[in-house]
Amino acid sequence: MVEGSELAGTSVRWLTATQLHKGYAAGTLDPVEVCEQVLAAIEELDDQLNAFVSVHRDEALAAATGSRRRFEQGRALGPADGIPTCIKDILLTRGHPTLRGSTLVEAAGPWTEDAPAVARLREGGAVLLGRTTTPEFAWKGTTDSIRHGVTTNPWDPGRTAGGSSGGSASAVAAGMSTWSVGTDGGGSVRIPAAFTGTVALKPTYGRIPLWPASPYGTLSHAGPMTRSVRDAATLLDLIGVPDDRDWSHLPTAGMPSLAGLDDGVAGLRVAFSLSLGWDGVDEGVSAVVTQAVQVLADAGAVVEQVDPPLGERAVLEHAFHVLWFTGAAKVLRGYGEDVLDRVDPGLARQVRRYADCSAQDYLDAVSVRMELGRAMGAFHRDHDVLVCPTMPVAAFSTDRQSPPGWSSDLWTSWAALTYPFNMTQQPALSVPCGLVADGGHAGLPVGLQVVGARHTDALVLRVGQAYEQATRWHTLRPPRSTGASTGMSTGASSATPTPSTTGDP
Template identity: 60%
Template sequence: MTQATELVEGYRTGALSPVDATQAALDAIEQYDAQVNAFVLVDAEGALAAAKESESRWRAGRPLGPGDGVPTSVKDALWTNGWPTMRGSTMIDPAGPWDEDAPSVARLRETGAVILGKTTTPEYSWKGVTDSFTYGATGNPWDPTKTSGGSSGGSATAVGLGMGVWSLGTDGGGSVRIPAAFTGTVALKPTYGLIPLFPPSAFGTLSHAGPMTRTVRDAAALLDVVTGFDPRDWSAMPTPARSFLDGLDDGVAGLRIGFSADLGFVDNDPEVEALVRSAVDVLAALGAEVTEVDPGFTDPIDAFNVLWWSGAAKVLSGHIVDNRVDPGLRRVAELGAAYTASDFLDATAVRMELGTLMGRFHQQYDVLVTPTLPITAFPVGQDVPDGSASPDWTDWTPYTYPFNLTQQPALMVPCGFTVAGLPVGLQIVGNRHADALTLQVGQAYQAATDWHRLTPSLEAR
């Protein structure tokens, strides 16, 4: 599968065409989407028109930017001018008005990316799988009877099947990393504020936007496009001074990597743990100084749930909630509505303590490496795996949500497949603002392995 960086170089030399690349993405949507349900909206006519304009610019030697002509999708949680943003909900009026782009979508347009359409999300992106009353459930490229994960499940499945090269997702507790792990793709939750958000999320400063791709190099290239100050986001960071592609191939020799197989409190599927340990061995063989160590925190699930369920209560406040609302969202919103200001401040204190602990951890270790999830994809249409003792998605995502609390960059790369043929993911967590180094570690691992090159079962049929 051609990477975005390869497409752009081909456009520059004339060896490749934005029109051909866009048509290939649209053909993949036509071929696969009925089986996996990754898109809520596809604008084939508009995409081809944009691709033709891009081709003209490249021929004239005047591309708009480093993403000109790259076929891209956008999670239906980010505003898109002219298209409704339904967030998987029946509570939103599709009539709009829809007259403004989210900051990251605006940056895509400014670089000339070809926006194919919008991808699926559960209602208000509240959980770790992707299904909704509005659009149904999204399946996995490796087995459509399994979940894609969520909440950016449509985006992960789209890039996994070549239905566009780039996608933009959002991540409030793992929502780009969870589906990337389940689908064998790549996703980065960057440092909070690096990709501006507008309108702000009901889940507050837990929520990030992030690139979703097939390769680390493409994630870095997309990050270059969508970062940058935007006045609509009070917490937006300054525009980065250098490209995230600079130094990407510098390797890991001499880097200090802390590896935690379980964070001290997680039980892993044995196949998952074995594959993650093998991936860490690759990093060690590349010259990294690997130490097996737990960061030293207990499971912050209670604090996270207070913050997340409070956000769910905010989502439903002021709405007449009927049977066309996700029952799980309704349940946790009721829990969230019962929390007090003191509960919220106590959870915030846990969050700050965790951030301090991880800040100190990164004085000794450049990155922390963990599994991305302790399990592999389970049946589509379920919020939790069979036999789960809890109805909550946070019960099976213990490696992802801690780093939304701390706002650190966290990168997901595929690191193998189980005997059943399901992907397993490796998570690389960097210190706040060390996004470039986090990507560098992921690129070193990916350059030494071939997991990202394998063809999904659905595409191989």
């Protein structure tokens, strides 16, 4: 484990949504002043990070002004009121184009509807700052596109922020937004969370309604992206309510994510796997995650080192590819016969590769998925949660599509710890658990992934909260994202973070 930088200064833009809400209610914080600080950070930092597709300054300030008035009058709309929020440029936002990282999409509109999660945030008084970057049609695990260029990592702008919700993760990690909503079809909120030292949850499928329906089908989830587990639980409860545009949404009865959040892990049966039975996990990552699991054991969890029953990697990977890239082909259908000449070459290559998949091939892939779901259901009879690394490596260079020395540039080859749980629709949470030295870099974030049985979102969050409360990794701020006016840390601290006993203020 290596040393990292801690939060320097007291800029309000680093406060969690929970802290901001308490400050607004007490009259000690002003939504407009918070919004102005966050907008100043975007203006100063985003030229380097390229996390935003568009920033809606006037709208954000108007929303913050409305929030200030409501708090002054004692009629706040709830926990999202006045909270600086960004939205991945995959989810519809009324009045603004959803470009999806593609030159194929015309910006003209009209753009008249909000996606369900965006609608709930707007109704709750959130300050919608703008829209964040994604690779073309959210197809891969890095965030770069022909239309918007490369999104970088606040911990090192020469490194990827991950993807496909990389813009959201970069913005949250750099203090350019308090929280965000991303999408995750194979790891797309968890990959960038691990790379940027933030928190992200892929909930049980259907917990957060999606509309329009994803072409990737029931692999695709929406999920909260935050700087604390409590904020993730709060945001999940806010946006995870039924919307009749999504016929597959789940009911909310009995699913409050904040209930029991602080109940700890004593007596919980935790399965620990360093690699899910596969290879390729970096030694430094393994060491950090092993220490993180010891924190859970010290808190009273009953930890057993065991690999989950995922089956043969090649079989699972092929099944995912069939489901994923036939979905990608559906995205591109209708944009013209030459469409594959006008998109990300990597996307075009994979669509061509799977172009001849038959209905039988698709059903065979569904069968693999169903068997995996059955096997994981049985696994969780004996194990309350599974914990493992979120990513096998730290963030790599932005000029690469895979880590150095990797056997393949296809993102699924290095995101094999995340996409299986999209196939099973299980809740999976990534929380920051340490830093590793890499390629001369003093410290890059590592994520701990907590996976539960379907519908156990609250339990997964509870485990993440217990870990977070016993450590301080979630309080670290990127040392490379400098700026005097933004209050960001300008160098490495000499102190390694120690366990915190204070919890969320």
